[in-house]
Amino acid sequence: MTRFCPRALAAGLALAVLTLPLIPATPEYWITVLNDIGLAAPVVIGLMVLTGVGGITSFGQAAFCGFGAYTTALLTTAHGISPWATLPVVIVLTAAAAVAIGLMTVRLSGHYLPLGTMAWAISLYYLFGTLEMLGQHDGISGIPPLSVAGHPLYDGRSVFYVIWGFVALATIATENLLDSRVGRAIRALKGGAVAARAFGVNTERAKLAVFVYAAVLAGISGWLYAHVQRAVTPTPFGLNAGIEYLLMAVIGGAGQVWGAILGAGLVPILKDWLQIVLPKLFHRTGDYDTIVFGTILVLLLQFSRDGLWVQVRRLLPAPGRTATVADGPALPRRTLPPRGRPLLDVASLQKVFGGLVAVRDVSFTVAAGEIVGLIGPNGAGKSTTFNLITGVLRRSSGTVRLLGEPIEGKDSRLIAELGVARSFQHVKLLPEMSVLDNVALGAHLRGGAGMVRAMLRAERAEERALKAEAARQLRRCGLGDCLHQPAGTLALGQSRVVEIARALCLDPLLLLLDEPAAGLRHGEKRVLAELLDQLRAEGTTILLVEHDMDFVMGLVDRLVVMDFGSKIAEGGPAAIRKDPTVLEAYLGGIE
């Protein structure tokens, strides 16, 4: 039996497609279809990043295409500017339009952005059809073709390579972007925004960034379209076209660059075929393909929400994982305060929700190098206190100081920047992402490379350093063997440790752990306790909220006990065990 090698097959297929235009016998129709696919692909790739990776969506990508197409059409026909010179203008203008729309909607809950893009798509469509300057419904014709080295590219065969060159660029830039510091932040938007914010990711900016990225890819595609068709009219840029791009992204596959290209390829081919078959079926002319596409869309969402690429990928061999992490330069570290110096100082902290006092006049300190446990019965206000310290909630009164500097009322991102890292009671890791990438997200604030550098791979040194740091922290926590495994495959105990490694990547002054032992088995708890003990020995300061008394009592230096929002006791484990107030709080009693 010969071994089936899909990779070679795919490469052969790509090569065959690339040589098609060179063969004179290739039908013109094939070239047109391939060019159409190539024009749609960048738009769909952008949409895939937006929807599949970022978890937000847009119905207005066609409008962004139109924006690019009309911009270059106007500049080249009315002002005689050369096509290549308008490309930067198109990019800047599309980005500006996307920023404007994005700023309005990214702060609102998720469904406003797609609805906003619908309104944008319709408005722009009617504007195209109305403005005299843009030729109203007749559009603009006589757009010059692109020329390469002085040769104008009039026919489909010659422009084929330019189009697919752009597809290749979009693919590379997107893969580079997703595999970077910014890419991790973007990937965290879908289902991991809370954790990302806790590690200093400005999630609103990340949302805006993907939205702009997708819009710019669409704008570039529109620019290309204008010079390939050499005429623009409003119709290809309407809301229906925007919906069709979304269809391609969903069909191809959420979150996969190759899925986007697959979707961009399948939809036009299927559409062409349906437009021949269906009118025969109904004995009438018309666009009946939408019935089939609507049905496919619904069925995909019900049965294969990740699209078709996932099915294709099953046939391909698993991508080879880089077994080792390249050594990177060490990242600069904070100077840790000397052991015993007061690190966290909470004074008269108060939080009122409506009329309810959730935290009442709570004061305690945590000294550098110690482990302090914050305990108390359900509803005692521990989580609220935790959230007040990390800036997730705003305090009503009182102060929280970190090394003497007030941090109360600061945004959680700023608090992270000052060196407070946390874990979550319900593990917040991205299951699809590798353990290493999850942990590297913790080092977000220790890097600075932005989108453009990421796309150009100009940030590799920094990225290596971040990855090396992540690997270092994972090894420190004893998880050096599972760096490249998806986080979703880990057991709960390991996931908790991954969260701690991620927090350590921030190079924290203070580690806040929210119920790190919840749900762990005995053995896992022991491993965790040993790890925390070791971290303390290495100088890390830890404040933990915990329910599991066995776990807490054997580990901490001191305990702070809360009940009904107030601190009722503080002291060493032995003293707390004997404290009658604590006993009363835990076991309750009527009289």
Place this chain on the structure above:
Amino acid sequence: MTALLFSIRNVSVSYGKIEAVRDVSLDIPAGTIVTVVGANGAGKSTLLNAAMGVLAPAAGQFLLDGRPLADTSVEDRVAAGLSLVPERRELFATMPVEDNLRLGAYRRPRGRSATQGLEEVYALFPRLKERRRQAAGTLSGGERQMLAMGRALMACPRLLMLDEPSLGLAPRVVKDILRLIAELRATGVAILLVEQNARAALQVADWGVVMETGSATLAGPAAELAGDPRVIESYLGLKDVEPV
């Protein structure tokens, strides 16, 4: 011995990879109060939510009158006589108290007038009658608990499951609520009371179970458990940490 109303047989419940309840069994005879006590995080709420059908158990089953409930939806469990007062109350905050109560009668057995049920609930909780036109979201913590209990009673349950009714309430209010629980038993309703406030719960219950990190570790008549030092241990981790 009264008839067995509800049984929990070797139930385990998981959230993804977290096993929150591990092989718990428990019987509730008709007209009795059974309490499950334990520190928070022990899996008590999870057990109740699984009994109500909000969560699906990974293993084991729940039996009502000896019949397994595996394929029964939450709605049909209500009709069959199970009611849950959840830890977070889950009231209809923007709607008036009386509407909350009337909705509680959505699956009330045929032939039992909702208006009469309303009067019974108002007799039990006169405060609710005073506030009947007020939006549920504006009530105090104790009143919300009363409303949640009243709403559950409107369905004429045979088994009332209470999840931490004392949570966040002042000791005086807790006392009122517990007195009411004892009164309810007198009307023939069986009660499964999940509480962290062990002393109070064991005082009103007939039978008690102690849960610790997902497993039932102790069970016995409530009065005996109340004096058992191992209950205190389970809360404050007094046993030695070493043997793992």
Place this chain on the structure above:
Amino acid sequence: MDTTIALFLAQDGVINGAIYALLGLSLVLVFTVTRVIFVPQGEFVAYGALTLAALERGETPGTAWLALALGAVACLQTLALVPAARKGWALVRLLAFDLGLPAAVAALAELTAPLHLGQAARVGLTLAIIAPLGPFLYRIVFRPLARASVLVLLIASVGVHLGLVGLGLVFFGAEGSRSTPLSAANLTLGPLTVTGQSLWILGVTGLLMGALGLFFGRTLTGKALRATAVNRLGARLVGIPAERAGWLAFGMAATIGAVSGILSAPVTTTFYDTGFITGLKGFVAAIIADLVSYPGVAVAAIAVGLVESFASFWASSFKEVIVFTTIIPVLLWRSVRSPHAEDEE
């Protein structure tokens, strides 16, 4: 602009606004109960108008067969997924509602269409054809996605929109239709002539809103729907089946959509694809009302109608642009005001 024109435009705006209000109400109803942003709501309007027009021409509308087909799919799906539905009364009910009802309605349409019965009969038949589409679509498309995120539900609803528009073309062709007004009377009020149809629109809209108010405020079923919207878990715990609430909401949305279509059919020419833009204007109103408040939607919808009508006077070609950009200041204001929107689903 003189007073007469202003009054005329205002009348026009209020009447269109009334239709948008009905659409907006349905959108809010469906969204709060099921979290579905129901993009195809406008298709119910177009289907309503075109079904009525087809009956008027003495033809059996394709929508009647669509209802039967969807009923059959919903029935098969339920039989496949719900073992309890395969026996006893549940099976009888299922077959009666999913197959019997649409089959009877389609047969009625087929038999009576050539007879040119009166308008009341045609309106009744139109409602009977369109209303079941809502519950069927809910069960086929959205019930299996009940746990999905708002985003997935939104994309699914776009899929339904695509399907319904294509089917609209199959059933009704590309030509537009208008139907006879429900009343030919005209009323002269000073400088203003009010058509009987306008009065119908305002009257029925007012009546429907009143009826909805009573339904939500007074009936147990209405309160149960509200309860589902307010607290999904709470509703389940008192025994309100989420599924029933869902199909009820969709049924009401389809009915209200059909009513809007019947009302607007004599006023504007309806094409198979006009429902989309009309529906989106209902969306503008719903978004302005933050997708939750019913009175807010009504007021916003009237405002949208007025903006549209005055815009068509001053800058007719930019009418749609102006209408759709009215949500921008609203979004801006809300974005500045709201601190954070957590979307962890």
